[in-house]
Amino acid sequence: MxxxxxxxxxxxxxxxxxxxxVPTSAAKSCPTDTPEGEGWKQQFSCSGDxxxxxxxxxxxxxxxxxxxxxKEMNCDGCTLCFDNEADETMMIFTRAKSD
Amino acid sequence: MSITAGIDVGSTYTKVVIVNDQGEILARxxxxxxxxxxxxxxxxxxxxxxxxxxxxxxINYIIATGIGRHQVTFKDVHVTDLTAxxxxxxxxxxxxxxxxxxxxxxxxxxRVDENSKVSSFRMNDKCAAxxxxxxxxxxxxxxxxxxxxxxxxxxxxxxxxxxxVCAVFAESEVINHLSLGTPPADIMLGxxxxxxxxxxxxxRRIKAEPEFxxxxxxxxxxxxxxxxxxxxxxxxxVPADDIVQFVTxxxxxxxxxxxxxxxxxxxxxxxxxx
Numbered sequence: 001m002x003x004x005x006x007x008x009x010x011x012x013x014x015x016x017x018x019x020x021x022v023p024t025s026a027a028k029s030c031p032t033d034t035p036e037g038e039g040w041k042q043q044f045s046c047s048g049d050x051x052x053x054x055x056x057x058x059x060x061x062x063x064x065x066x067x068x069x070x071k072e073m074n075c076d077g078c079t080l081c082f083d084n085e086a087d088e089t090m091m092i093f094t095r096a097k098s099d
Numbered sequence: 100m101s102i103t104a105g106i107d108v109g110s111t112y113t114k115v116v117i118v119n120d121q122g123e124i125l126a127r128x129x130x131x132x133x134x135x136x137x138x139x140x141x142x143x144x145x146x147x148x149x150x151x152x153x154x155x156x157x158i159n160y161i162i163a164t165g166i167g168r169h170q171v172t173f174k175d176v177h178v179t180d181l182t183a184x185x186x187x188x189x190x191x192x193x194x195x196x197x198x199x200x201x202x203x204x205x206x207x208x209x210r211v212d213e214n215s216k217v218s219s220f221r222m223n224d225k226c227a228a229x230x231x232x233x234x235x236x237x238x239x240x241x242x243x244x245x246x247x248x249x250x251x252x253x254x255x256x257x258x259x260x261x262x263x264v265c266a267v268f269a270e271s272e273v274i275n276h277l278s279l280g281t282p283p284a285d286i287m288l289g290x291x292x293x294x295x296x297x298x299x300x301x302x303r304r305i306k307a308e309p310e311f312x313x314x315x316x317x318x319x320x321x322x323x324x325x326x327x328x329x330x331x332x333x334x335x336x337v338p339a340d341d342i343v344q345f346v347t348x349x350x351x352x353x354x355x356x357x358x359x360x361x362x363x364x365x366x367x368x369x370x371x372x373x
Contacts, residue, residue, distance in 0.1 A: 045224045
């Protein structure tokens with residue numbers, strides 16, 4: 001039904017510790033300007049543990065990840081669900097690693 | 100015989116599945132997750148062990164998954180729920196190439212390869228409109244509990260349009276329909292139709308390929324799976340009965356069997372080398 005155009009390989013993501021094995025630095029190290037362009041693809045908005053989970057998964061998929069605070073974006077949609085959330089809601093962007 | 104358990108600590112329910120080395124389900128159990136994740140994981144596992152007629156010592160390996168997996172201190176390892184879901188869906192339906200998981204708080208679509216490894220995924224935006232919470236809210240506005248949604252849907256004749264844009268605004272839409280005399284069943288079916296449209300959008304975004312396997316608690320409503328099946332022209336698999344809700348925990352248990360086998364092979368190799 002839908003054609004595929006972006007294959008990425010991933011191994012099973014198995015961890016042993018009790019702390020999230022999440023590259024939280026990925027969320028902070030990315031620039032917050034120009035959300036799309038230069039190969040970045042907008043994924044979805046997320047916060048808290050789910051954000052960590054998503055970043056972890058995209059890293060396992062071998063993708064480069066950056067996040068942008070949703071409030072900084074020109075968001076046309078309704079933000080009622082997360083306006084008063086304790087965790088900042090971020091929009092996730094990914095692109096294939098250029099190496 | 101090796102026995103493994105998969106524990107899926109989801110945002111709404113915690114599910115446990117115990118399997119043997121033939122991949123047969125010996126028992127399954129679920130409980131509302133609540134806020135005490137370790138306690139509920141422990142209690143659900145103990146109850147499941149009892150159902151299977153086993154003792155705690157009989158469980159050779161435990162894999163935790165789901166958003167609360169890190170709280171399960173007695174696990175052997177943990178995996179992401181995408182990994183576990185892909186494994187479970189692939190075990191039940193080997194030709195699965197796309198998995199749609201609709202849960203209480205999230206909706207996830209993923210593409211998987213022939214080895215049941217995730218190759219791409221996408222989740223719904225942080226908005227209750229795309230999840231089971233939307234259905235629950237709609238039901239609650241009309242005075243129905245979540246478990247009454249299924250029977251209610253079976254009496255519906257024609258869905259009424261629900262914008263599906265926002266769960267917060269859906270309340271006014273529901274009230275408007277009720278004031279016009281629309282049967283609650285038709286409003287509920289309208290909410291399902293709206294949710295299905297979001298499912299299809301998500302599948303398009305990941306460029307889903309057949310066969311599709313549908314999993315998650317919300318897919319236990321037959322109308323939901325049927326509506327998706329009616330709108331795509333590819334093979335759609337839905338695990339039978341309540342298994343649809345346990346696929347992620349099942350996948351974790353199956354991964355446990357795989358890990359045990361690998362560990363045994365490694366030990367045998369070391370023994371032969373020594």
